[in-house]
Amino acid sequence: MPLQMRTLVIPALHREASALAGEYHSNLIRDIFHNLCAVMPVTEDDDIYSLIRQIIGEDSSSATTQFLELAIYFLSNKLFDKYTDEYWKLNDELLRWFKIGNHHRLLRGILSSRTPTIDALAEGLFASALRAEDLALSRIFLESGLKPDIELSFFEYTTENRYGVIFRGTPLKVATQRSNISLLKLLFEFHANADRASGFTNVLVWAVEAGSVEVTRLLISEGAFVNTVPGPGPTLLQAALERGNVEIVRLLLDAGADVNPSGIYEPRAIQSKDGIETRRLLQLGADVNAPAGEYDGSTALQAAAKNGDLPLCYTLVQAGADVNAAPAAPGDAAALKGHMDIVKYLLDRDADVNWPPADNGGLTSLQAAVRSGCTELVEFLITQGADVNAPAAIQWGVTALQEAVRTNSKPLVDLLLEARANANDKPTTSYGLSSLQYAAEIGEDDLVETLLRYGASVNGPVAHRMGQTALQAAVGNGHFTTVRLLLAKGAHVNHPGSIIESFGTALQIAARKGYVRIAKVLIDARANINAPGTRKREGGYYSGTALELAANHGRIDMLKLLLNAGADITTGAGRRQLGNALERATRSGHDAVAKFLECHQVSKEDMGIADGSVEAGVFQIMEE
Structure with missing residues (x-):
């Protein structure tokens, strides 16, 4: 227009x-x-x-x-x-x-x-x-x-999206989303099709997901198909079960909903928060061991264990539920929530106390119990033979000891170490930390000393990617006393970190973050002030020396410390370092830092010398 x-x-x-x-x-x-x-x-x-x-x-x-x-x-x-x-x-x-x-x-x-x-x-x-x-x-x-089934599209604002969204669907979808029974009846009076797709699915999906019992009843009575599968998600029956909406579950079952759906979609377990409906599902032939979804699903028994529903666990086990079903044993789910009674019941039914964790962030029963923080449950599982050094999940996994340290649970750390947990463990994933590195990261000196006393190596291996030594982890989080403790215990002050995507040396980390007091301690411990920076990946971003990183982040106090401690600005490499630092400060808008560095930038021609190094001591460090 x-x-x-x-x-x-x-x-x-x-x-x-x-x-x-x-x-x-x-x-x-x-x-x-x-x-x-x-x-x-x-x-x-x-x-x-x-x-x-x-x-x-x-x-x-x-x-x-x-x-x-x-x-x-x-x-x-x-x-x-x-x-x-x-x-x-x-x-x-x-x-x-x-x-x-x-x-x-x-x-x-x-x-x-x-x-x-x-x-x-x-x-x-x-x-x-x-x-x-x-x-x-x-x-x-x-x-x-x-036509009552005309496909509409319009722009409207919602409480969830103040910028507006585009609505696409039939008049039935409009009425269903608003739970307007009178409007729905009017549309059906003019022969609207309750089973016609509206947008990506039929309107019954919207009613079930909204938990609207009366709308669901009306749509079913008008012929809506109850076995619709909305995309890759759960069936309508599964959605109602997961939400614990017993009335809608009954409506769907009465209308012939399939209790064991199959097809091109990921199978998901029949789960119910209501024991009566679970028994009815089983009577209708529901598979008590239907597999869980790939990412966020659970089997029926896993869901009952996670929810702390012991009577429902009884019902499912009596119906033949597998107490060691993949991807995680039901006992692991119960342990994660600290449900001692369910863990004991499942172990009595031959659940494997050392069932391995699921690949993607899964936990063993003991690891899950540690995460729950329930000391009594951890003690019980150890007495039942739980492996305190059981391997962690392939992705995002942690050992029991690492989880206890990470969550700063000193009683659980002591309990696991007394049960012979390995204090000198390694990072479990390419991005992870060891127990000692976790302790240093959170700055808990007591935990650091405890782990060292039980045999942790102060210079233990780092993760392959973005890994940090205990010293680097402490420096990166500004834990001054932990840094001094680790140096006193022999931490290597110039360790470069992981092979791929390193954070740099401890001094470079301190320079980037502006931790002057920590940097002084590192320099006193003979940190290499002029250590070269690292590259994130081959041919990729260059991190920088300590001087360059301090300039890049506008840390003028850090620059003064580094220059007074002997940062090289006189040799050929030193002049390049100073030039890089000045360029970074200028590009980042740190004018005061740039002016400070310009005072130290003297050309060889001005000094009347040829190419090559410039002897140390020629420059007096300038102060603002």
Whole structure:
């Protein structure tokens, strides 16, 4: 729509319809109408205008008539993009005009002329009537011949998304999402298809996911298919079971929902939070050992164990549920929540206390119990033969001791070490940390000393990617006392870290973060001030020396410390280092740092020397 036309009509879209009767607004509409006539191709032969005159007479001078003509002209000729505020505000304004003025006869007359122009107008107004949940006007549109299964698309704001979303679906979807039983009945009166796909799925999915019992009952009674699978997710029955909505579960089962769905989708377990419905599912032939979903699913027994439902566990085990079902044993799920009674029951039923963890972040029973923080359960599992050094999951896994240290649970650390947990463990994944490295990361000196006393190596191996020594982990988190403790225990001050994507040496980490006090301690421990930086990957980003990193992050106090401690700015490599530092400070907008570094940048020509190194001591370190 041309900018000139849009500018003229927008003011009329933000008023309440009742304001049209005022003299000021009548004059405003008249002015807008006459101005628009000058820029729009309006002719006396326009079908819309002739139809309006037939209904309301020849007098087209009133402001109300002119507003109506303008609104219909804009909407029927699609002069607004339907996914804009302007389009729907104009639709809503016109709809309010029909409603407030009770101009139903006029609306019926307009809709009786079934031309493409009128159809375009009717579709937008019908969507507005549905959005407003206006039964009377919605009935007029349906009686005029609009199909109840028409595919609608419109722009609307929601409480979840204040920027607006695009709605696509049938009128049934509109009514279902609003849980409007009366509107649904009206649509079914005009033979709406309850099983027709709306958007990506049928409307029954929306009712079940919303937990609307009455809407679900009505849709099923009108023929909605209860075994629809909404994309790669759960079936309707599974969705209702997972939400614990017993009434909807019963409705679906009564309508013939499949208790053992199969097909192209990932199978998911039949789970229920209600013991009575579980027994009914089993009576109907549900597979008590239906596999869990690949990522977030559980078997029925795993779900019951996780929820702490011991009676339901009894029911499932008696029905033949596998107490060692993959990907994680039900006992592991119970241990994660600290459900001692369920863990004991499952172990009595021959559950494997050392069942291996699932690959993606899984836990053994002991690891799960440690995460739950339940000391009594950890003690019990150890007495039952749980392996305190059981391997961690392949991805994002941790050992029992690492989990205890990571969560700073000193009693559990002591308990596991006394049970011969390996204090000198290694990072379990390519991004992980050892127990000692975790202790250093959280700055718990007591844990560090305890682990060292039980045999942890202060210079133990680091993870392959982004790994850190205990010293680097302590430095990176600003733990001054832990840094001093580790240095006193023999930590290598110049360890470069992991092979791939290293964080740099301990001093480079301190320089980047501005930990001056820690940097002084590292320098006193003979940290290499001029150690080269590392690359994140071959040919990739170069991290920088300590001097370059301090400049890059605007750490002027750190620069003074490094220069006074002998950072090289005199040799050929040193001048390059100083030049890089100045370039980084300038690029990062640290003007004071750049000015400070410029004071130390003296060319060889100025000094009257040839290429090569410049003897140390030529420069006096400049202070601000």
